[in-house]
Amino acid sequence: MNALTPVPLSLLAPEIAVTLALAAALAVGMKSRPSNGLLARAFGALGVLAGLILFFWGPAYSDTWLLRSGGVARAWQVFFHLAALFFLAAHEARGERPVALLLGALLGMDLLAAANDLFALFIGLELMSLPLYLLVYGLRPDKRKLEAAVKYFFTGGAASGLFLFGLSVWYAETGTTALAPGGLPSPGTSLALALMGSAALFKIGAVPFHFWLPDVYEASEPELSAFMSTAVKAAGVLLLMLLSIGHSSFDPLGGSGAAFPNLGAWLPAVSAATMTYGNLMALRQRSVRRLLAFSSIAHAGVLLAALWVWQDGGHGTELSTLWFYLGAYLFMNTGAFLFLALSGISEVEQLKGYGARAPWPAAFFALMLFSLGGVPPTAGFLAKFYVIWDLLKGSGAWLAAAVALNSLLGLGYYLSLVRTMTLDEPGPRTPDGSFCPSAAAGLVLLLCAAASLLGFIPEAREWLFTLLTL
Amino acid sequence: MLLTWLWLAPALAMIVVWAMPSRGLARGTALLFSLGLFAYSLWLLAPYSEGLLHLEELGVAGPLGIRYRLSVDGIALSLCWLSALLTVLSLAASWKADVPNAFWASFLGLEAALMGVFCARDLFYFYLFWDIALIPMFFIIGLWGSSGRRKASLKFVLYTFLGSLSLLIGLLALVTLHHQATGVWTWDMSALEKTPIAGRAALWTYAALALGFAVKIPVFPLHNWLPDAHTEAPAAGSVMLAGSMLKMGLFGFLRVLLPVFPDLSAAALPVLGGLGVVNILYGALCAMAQSDLKRLVAFTSVSHLGFCLVGLFSLTAAGIAGASLQMLNHGLSTGGLFLLVGMLYERAHRRGLNDFGELASRTPIFAFFFAFILLSSIGLPGLNGFVGETMCLAGMAKASLPLTALGLIGTVLAAAYGLPAFQAVFWAPAGPGSASPGLADLDLRERLILWTLVALILWLGLYPRPMLELLEPAASALAQR
Known part of the structure; x- marks a missing residue:
C-alpha cells in the first residue's frame, strides 16, 4: 500500500464519467449560437448519474496509496452526486458554463472523499473551490455578486493557504503525507492539524470562519446556495473527519484506528x-x-x-x-x-x-x-x-x-x-x-x-x- | 387495529376534509367523522372489558428498541373519550363560523395527535404525537383567533416547545440509563417500568421529564403562555386546549413519571404536590382579578389542574383516581365555560365582565346553562367537580395534611371568583355602554351542545361509580408501585 504503485484506472471510472460529461458540456458550449444550456445540463446529469451507478458497479472496497474507493468514501460521493443532480435539475439559467463549473467542483469533492493522502486531499479541496468562486460570480454578475465572489475568493484562498501551510508543517514533522497514523502528538503536529482544521471549518462555515457565508449565500442563485450549503458544507465536514479520524477507524472493512492525534x-x-x-x-x-x-x-x-x-x-x-x-x-x-x-x-x-x-x-x-x-x-x-x-x-x-x-x-x-x-x-x-x-x-x-x-x-x-x- | 383506528381515522379524515370541494361539505364531513369517532370510542369499552385492548404492536423492535406499540388502561381510555367528545362539541359550536376547510381539518388533526398521545405505549411514538399536536393548535390560534393571535400563537408554540425539548432530553436520558442498567435498548414503557433506576442521573432525568410535563399543564411558574393562548384562541380552540391538550401533561406524569420513578415521585411530593397547591391558590387569586371573562376561565383552569396534581402526587389510589376523574370534570366544565363565553362573544363581540348585566332576565336559557356549568366548575356538591376535588384532597390527606388544608382554601376561593363574575354578568344592572340589550338567547344547536354537557356533569356528580370503576384499577396499580 505504501509503494507508489499506479492506481488502477478502473477505480476512477465514476470520476471519468463525470469528466466526460464536463467535456461534453464544454463542447456543447463552444458553438456560436446562444443556447439555453439544456443540452449541457442533460449531459451533466447523465454524467453525474453514470458516476453514481459506477460507484456501486466497481469493487466494494479497494485501497491504494493515493485513493480508495467503496466503503465510507462511496457514501460521501453518493451524497455529493445527489446534491449536484439537484443543482442541475433546478438551475434554469442560460449557458453551459455553470454546468461545466459544477461538474468540476463535483470532481473535486469525489476526490476529497476518496483521498488517502494529504496531497490528494489538497488537490480535491482546490478542485472543488476554484469552480465555486466562478459559480458565485455567475453568468450575469451584479455588484453584490461581484462583492460576494471576491470575498469568497480571497478568504477561500487564505483557507487553502492555511491548509497547505499545515500540510508542510505536518510533512516536516512526520516525514509523510499519507493519511495514516501519525505517531505521538507533538506541538508541530498539533499546529499542523489546527491549520488544516481551520481550512475545513472555513468550508463548513463554522464560527469563527463564517463571515464570508451570509454574503455569498445571499448573492448567489438560490440553487447554488443550496448546493453550497449542503455539498460544500458536507465536504468541509468530511475534511475535518478525515483529519481527525481518517478513513480507517470506522470503515466497514475495519482499519488501523485513529489516524491522527485527537x-x-x-x-x-x-x-x-x-x-x-x-x-x-x-x-x-x-x-x-x-x-x-x-x-x-x-x-x-x-x-x-x-x-x-x-x-x-x-x-x-x-x-x-x-x-x-x-x-x-x-x-x-x-x-x-x-x-x-x-x-x-x-x-x-x-x-x-x-x-x-x-x-x-x-x-x-x-x-x-x-x-x-x-x-x-x-x-x-x-x-x-x-x-x-x-x-x-x-x-x-x-x-x-x-x-x-x-x-x-x-x-x-x-x-x-x-x-x-x-x-x-x-x-x-x-x-x-x-x-x-x-x-x-x-x-x-x-x-x-x-x-x-x-x-x-x-x-x-x-x-x-x-x-x-x- | 382497534386502537390504531383511534388516531388513524381522524388523521385520514383530516385529509378528506381538507380536500372537500366546499366549506359546507367540509364542515359536515368533519362533524360526521368526529361523531363517528366518538361513537367508536364509546364502543371500545366492549373490547376493553374483555381485555382485548391491552396491546397492539407492529413489527419488531430494531436496534434502537423503538417499536409501534399502543395500549390503553381505564384512565387513557377515558381521556380518549373526552377528546372525542370535546372535538364533537367544538366542531358543533363552530358550526356557524365561516371558515375554510383547513379549520375543520386542523381539529381532526389535533384529535388524531391527542389520541396518539393517550394510546402510545412506546415513548418514541408518545413523543412524536406529543409534538405533532402543537402544529394544528398553532394554526387554530394563529389563523382563527382574536386580535392578539399573531403573538399568542408563536408564544404558545415556543413556550410549549421548550417543554417538549426538555421532555425529549428526559426521555432519551431515561432510555439510555435503562440501557446502562440492563444492556437492552427499549422505548417500551412497560419494560422501562420494570427496572428502577436511581442515582444522580436519574434525578436529572426526572427533573427534565417533570419540566416537560409541567409546561404543558401548566404548573405555576411555567404557566405564562396559557392565559394568552386561551384568550386569543377561538372558542373551539380553547375548549380543545383546556379540555384535552393540558391533560397531556398530567397524563405524562401519570404514564411515565409515576410508574418509572416511584421512589423519586414519593420524594417529589413536597415539591410537586406543593406546586399543585400553589396552582390551586394562585390560579384562583388571579381569576379573581380578571376583568375579561375568557381570561378568568383560563385562570380557573390553572386552579383546577392544581387539584389534579395534588391528587396524583398523593400517590394513593383514591388520589390518583380522583385526579383522573378531575381531568374529565375539568374537560367538561371548563370546556363548557369556554363554549359559553364563546357563544356570548359570537353575539356581542365583547367579553369583559362589566360589558354586560341583566343577562339573567334577557337571556334566561343562557343564564341557566352558565350558572349550572359554573357551579360544577366551582365544585358544588352533587355535581362532578365536587367528587373529583374531594377525592384529590382525600388522597392528599393521607400523604400530607398541611397541603390538604391549603388546597381546601382553594375550594372556597373558587366560589369567590365564580359567583361575583356571575353576578356582574347576569344580575348587575346593565350600564349605559352595556352589550346586553338585543342579545339573542341560545338556539337549538347551542342548547343541544350544552344539554350534553349538563347531562354528563350530573351523571358524574350523582353517580360516578361506573366511571370510577373504569379508572380505579389503573389508579391502584399506579399507587401500589
Missing part, C-alpha cells in the same frame, strides 16, 4: 458557538436568503456536534448519525432554497400572505421550515433526535442541552416565517401565486417533500447505514 478536543466549543451564533443572527434577518444562510451556520454547528460524537469513539450503529443529518439537511435545505428560486421571493416582507396566494407552494415551504426547525414528524426532527441521543450516550450532556436550546431558537425564526406566510394579509410586495417548476425541478421538490416526512420511521438512520455500506 483534533476534537475543541470541537464541542466550536459546535456550540457556531449554532448559537447562527441562530441568534438568523433571528434578526429581513432577507429570507440571508436568514437561511445563518440557519445553515446553525446547522453546521449541529453537524459538528454529530461529528464529535462520531469521533468520540463511536457507538456501533450510531456511526450514521452524521450521514443521516446531512441527508436530511440535503433535502430540506435544497427544498427551501428551491422554493425561493421558483417563487422569486427573497425578502421576508414578500412572504406576507403568500399562503393565501399560493397554498401548495406555501405548504411545501412550511414543511421545509418545520423540518429545518426539527418539529416532528419531519426528517429534521429525526436528525436532531439522533444527535441529541448520541450526545447523551457519550459524554456530551451539556452539548445535548445546547443543541436542544438552539433548536428552540431556530424554531423561533422558522415559525415566524410560517406565521408571516399564513397569518398575515398579502402585502404590496407579495408576488402572485405563479409557481411553475420544470419537470426536473418539480421532481426534486417532490423528493424533498417525501424525504422530509421520514420522521415517522425511527429506524431510518439504520436503513440509510445499510444502504450506504452495501
